[in-house]
Each structure stands twice: as structure tokens, then as C-alpha cells.
Amino acid sequence: MQNGKNIVNMQVSFKKEETDPFQHQQTMPKCKRPEELESSTKVMEAKLSENLSEDLKKTLKQRLGIDPVVEFRPVDPEALYRLKPMPPRRLTWVKIIEKLDDDENIHCCAAAYLSDYIIITTSLLPNEKSSQKFFVTSLDHSIWFHNKFRVDDWLLYETESCYTGGGIGFATGRFWTQDGLLAASVAQQGVVRSLL
Numbered sequence: 001m002q003n004g005k006n007i008v009n010m011q012v013s014f015k016k017e018e019t020d021p022f023q024h025q026q027t028m029p030k031c032k033r034p035e036e037l038e039s040s041t042k043v044m045e046a047k048l049s050e051n052l053s054e055d056l057k058k059t060l061k062q063r064l065g066i067d068p069v070v071e072f073r074p075v076d077p078e079a080l081y082r083l084k085p086m087p088p089r090r091l092t093w094v095k096i097i098e099k100l101d102d103d104e105n106i107h108c109c110a111a112a113y114l115s116d117y118i119i120i121t122t123s124l125l126p127n128e129k130s131s132q133k134f135f136v137t138s139l140d141h142s143i144w145f146h147n148k149f150r151v152d153d154w155l156l157y158e159t160e161s162c163y164t165g166g167g168i169g170f171a172t173g174r175f176w177t178q179d180g181l182l183a184a185s186v187a188q189q190g191v192v193r194s195l196l
Contacts, residue, residue: 025146028180031075034093034154040072040080047081056083070114071097073154079125086125088161088171092118096151110151111175111184115143120190123161123169133195136169140189149175149183159186167193 001007038046048060060081074080075091094114100106120136149155156178161171169192175183 025182028176031091034073037073040074043077071095085128088122088125090122090159092157093154094157095154100152107151108145112143115186119159119171119173119188120169122159122171123164123192135193138190142187144185147181147183149177154178164192
């Protein structure tokens with residue numbers, strides 16, 4: 001409730017863990033490992049040291065230091081800068097910096113928190129105007145947990161947007177463990193509106 005109005009609806013379902021011989025999963029995308037990549041903060045700081053316009057520097061500074069408890073390592077830093085049109089797909093290694101308790105529910109809650117980062121902004125990647133200002137906010141967000149994982153270990157967050165238009169963006173994501181196990185799937189629809 002906010003100002004006497006309901007602003008969140010939540011539906012939760014649970015299922016007991018079981019084993020079954022019938023199973024499959026997609027294959028984790030091949031990409032550089034997190035040890036081979038720089039953090040998003042270092043990548044942005046390096047870009048800001050280049051000869052850029054003041055407007056562009058201001059735009060990039062707003063993307064710097066997204067969250068002090070999370071480390072992001074973009075596989076393709078160009079997707080982080082959003083300085084040129086790109087396909088609406090990105091790969092980002094992500095983890096909570098602090099070591100967490102072993103309770104798997106804590107890790108699921110933290111993954112739900114992480115899942116809201118960068119997913120809907122993936123729909124901005126094809127935009128031709130890199131300095132264009134946008135209003136972006138989540139409307140619907142769903143997450144499904146498939147296998148056990150830890151968010152204080154590196155997870156590959158694969159995000160892609162299949163549609164953006166009319167002020168709406170839709171994106172999906174997958175969290176992969178370093179050994180290629182599909183940890184969780186995510187879907188999000190949000191407002192994606194250019195500001196004039």
C-alpha cells in the first residue's frame with residue numbers, strides 16, 4: 001500500500017523438490033569468464049577518461065556505480081555504454097560482493113533483487129540516440145528458480161528483449177552458474193518511454 005492504494009500484486013507458487021529422469025535445459029552461451037573481465041565501474045571509469053562531450057560524460061556518470069553491494073562484469077562493455085545501436089541482447093557476470101548465509105532462500109531472494117537490474121534496459125540497446133533520456137520502470141516481473149545456486153558466486157545473466165514499442169519494453173533473462181547449470185529464468189515488462 002502506498003498513499004492508501006495497492007501498488008503491488010504478488011502471486012507465489014511452491015513445489016516440493018523431486019527427481020525425475022525426464023529433464024533438459026538450454027546451453028549456456030559461450031563467453032569470457034568473469035576473471036577475464038573488468039567490473040562495470042572500472043569499464044565506465046576508463047571510458048570517462050576518454051575525450052568525450054560533457055553531455056555524454058554526464059550520461060555515462062549516471063550509469064556508474066549502479067549498486068555498491070553488487071559487482072557487474074559486462075562481457076561486451078559497448079552494451080554498458082549504449083553509445084551505438086546494438087542487438088537487444090547482453091551477457092553480464094554478476095554476484096553479490098558479500099558472502100551470504102547458506103540458506104538457499106536468501107540466495108533466491110537476492111537473485112530476485114539482482115534480476116531487476118539491466119533486464120529492461122536491454123530493450124534500449126537498439127536505440128540510435130545514445131544520449132537520449134528515458135523513463136524506465138517495471139510493470140510486471142516474474143522469476144522461476146530451476147536449480148540451486150549461490151548469488152555470492154559468479155552468475156552469468158543473459159538478457160534479451162524481443163519487443164519494445166508504444167512505450168512498453170519486454171525482456172527475458174537467464175541466470176547461469178559458472179559450470180553451465182540454468183539457475184533461474186526471468187521475464188519483465190516495463191514502461192520504456194523516451195523523454196523529450
